[in-house]
Amino acid sequence: MWELTKSFTFEAAHTLPITTLGEASQEIHGHSFRAEVTVRGTPDPTTGMVVDFGLLTQRLGEIQATLDHKFLNKIEAIGLPTLENLSRFIYERVRPIGHVTKVSVHRDSCRETCTYFGPQG
Secondary structure, X not given: OEEEEEEEEEEEEEOOOXXXXXXXXXXXXXXXXXEEEEEEEOOOOOOOOOOOHHHHHHHXXXXXXXXXXXXXXXXXXXXXXXHHHHHHHHHHHHHHHOOEEEEEEEEHHHOEEEEEOOOOO
């Protein structure tokens, strides 16, 4: 069994009106985000690949374009733009590429990370 991880970055703004962090979170503010997508599997006997990095790169580029330099509160499919919802949003858009085991979204400057493992059950 192998796991492959590919990451991308994006800059985005949001507001979090229901946090206990106060005004700083309630006002529009931005972060530098880093997302990591992990795919697990056994290499295809013909290609020798768990996942075609070209397809994965293309899909992550589409997701990055959706998020980069955007006001995340306006992207309805995210819901409230928390790390939890961002990691789920990315997972849902990349999972058709292969067996995605997890998506982590990092705000390195805040020393925060959230990892979504997909639906359990």
